[in-house]
Amino acid sequence: MPPKRVRPISNTALAAAIEAAGWTRTQTARHINAVATENGVPLHYDHSTVGHWLTGTTPRPEGICAGTEAFRRGLRRPDLVPGDLGWPEVAGLAEAADDPWQGDVVARLTALGEDDMLRRRTVLTAGAFSLAGLAAPPASSARVSARRGGAGDAARIRDTARRFGDLDDLYGGGHARHAVAAYLVHDVAPLLQGTAGRARPNLFRAAAELTYLAAYMAMDAGANGLALRYHVQTVRLADEAGDRVLRATSLRSMAVQARELGHDREALVLADAAASALGGRAPGRTVAWVTGMQAEAHAGVANRQDALTLLRRTEAQLERVDSSPEVEWTGNYRRESLAHQTGLALTALGDHVAAAEHYAASTGSRRPVERRTRALVGLRCARAYLRAGDAERAAVAVLSLREYLEGVVSARVRGELRVLRQGWVRCRADAHVAQADVLAAGLLR
Known part of the structure; x- marks a missing residue:
């Protein structure tokens, strides 16, 4: 017989959420700890901590943020707020002042790479998958001259990204990720600061490709908060370069991440935003790649007919492609990629x-x-x-x-x-x- 409860449950909202998620107290703590770790703020809650919350104790701000995100995923409720768990709103952790879509993109990228490279504790935000800034234009700001770059630098960055990408394919995102961050900070960012004129768009395009890889590696390594921030800066670098395809590439990967974390509505918005960014002007293989993600995203929100229609469209688009996959860096989409995406869509259905x-x-x-x-x-x-x-x-x-x-x-x-x-x-x-x-x-x- 379980011991008699000394203090009754006073946070009935939290108790109801735990029951709806089907979690034990230990599982609740584990899910919250996992979200916090993704965002660079390791927590070590256990079943007794959750018991204290149920009897009225309020978590620390970082616990509220991680807990809210954990229940958003567990309950498939991306609109859930701390108040739905009987907790107060947390001021200051998700303010617009730290909006990754704002400010100098090179300064943002440098700080992000340093956080990653040095394994710093990064700020845990409650609104990890907010779409509010998707349509915001990149901020323009003056940059301090550092090192002037040219076509040879852009080619070198791309070659380095390909080599790091091969390591990622072979050994996973947890291998060599901090080396990518160090390369971004020490070699790439100074060139972005010091380059102007005709060389600038190509250099920013190469930097966007490398930052995209850093985002993908962080996601695969389970650092999802970090990965999202890398993705945001990839979009902004692509915008600086005037490259709609690269913008679409990163938005699509943000949709993949949202789907894997249970944010299905957001995934659909992001997949549609990627298609909109292409505007019908992209290599055929890339178009199929984005259409396939739209199909998967529709399956995630149980739009069965739309999902199946889009899968058929993706297959038709891929059949019409006459270029080698290796020719297209973005959307290196193959038959085996479509088979995987079809599997994901059918799993969701x-x-x-x-x-x-x-x-x-x-x-x-x-x-x-x-x-x-x-x-x-x-x-x-x-x-x-x-x-x-x-x-x-x-x-x-x-x-x-x-x-x-x-x-x-x-x-x-x-x-x-x-x-x-x-x-x-x-x-x-x-x-x-x-x-x-x-x-x-x-x-x-």
Whole structure:
């Protein structure tokens, strides 16, 4: 028999939210801690902390912000505010004064890279996925001359970004991310400050490509707050360069991030904004890439017919493309990419058997360099099998990924492994499940 409660629940709003999310107190603390860690403010709450909140104690401001975001995801309620949890609003942490869409873009990028490189504690904001500033024009401001750059510098930055990108594909976003941040701070930002004239747009375009990679790597490493701030600066750098395709590229990736974190309405707005940024004037492969994201985003908000129509449109667009994927840096979209995106859309629509088939097709046709993507998509395939009720097939899928899982440093991959372990807990008597569980446990240790 549980011990008699000494103090009754006084925060009924929080209690109702925990019940609606289906969480225990320990799980509540874990979700909040995870959000805080993403944003550079590690917290160490546990079940007893949540118990204190239920009896009327108010969390620290950073706890309120992380808790609000955790429940937004858990309840699929992006409009949720601290008051819905019985907590006061937090002043000063999400004010417009720290709006990443404002201020000098080079100064913002430098500060962001230094935070990342030095692993500084960054400000935790409640409004991590606010769309209010999407249409804001880039701020114009004078820059102090530093180092003058030219065409050769832009080419060097692009070449460096490609090499870092290959490392990301091979080993995941957790590998070499701080080196990318250091390169941005020490080599790229000074050139942006000191360059004017005809060389400037091309240099800003190259910087946007590298910042986009930094954003993607941060997201894969689980630093989602940092990743979003990188994405914002990518959009602003693209605007400085006058590059609509790069703007669309980053907006699309912001939509991917929003979808993965449970902000489905925001994901749809961002995907549509990416399509709008293209304005129909982009390489065909890039257009298909953005259309595919719109399809997935519509599936996320249960617009089944629109999602399926857009998937068919994406396939038709991809079939008409006559260029090699490597020719187009933005939207390097392939048949295996479409198969993955179709799997994600079908997962959102609840068709797990068909989703597994598409994930499997995507995994099987990946290039050798795509170790991280093969691991991630393969685990999503396993998860689809598990959701369809086939734990043994899920386990076999995981076991087939052993060589790709080992050595990959990716929070998204680790997240899929954790979900799988939780999902097949009642099936561990099966030999394949037991073997796969040992593998997953070792990788997570």
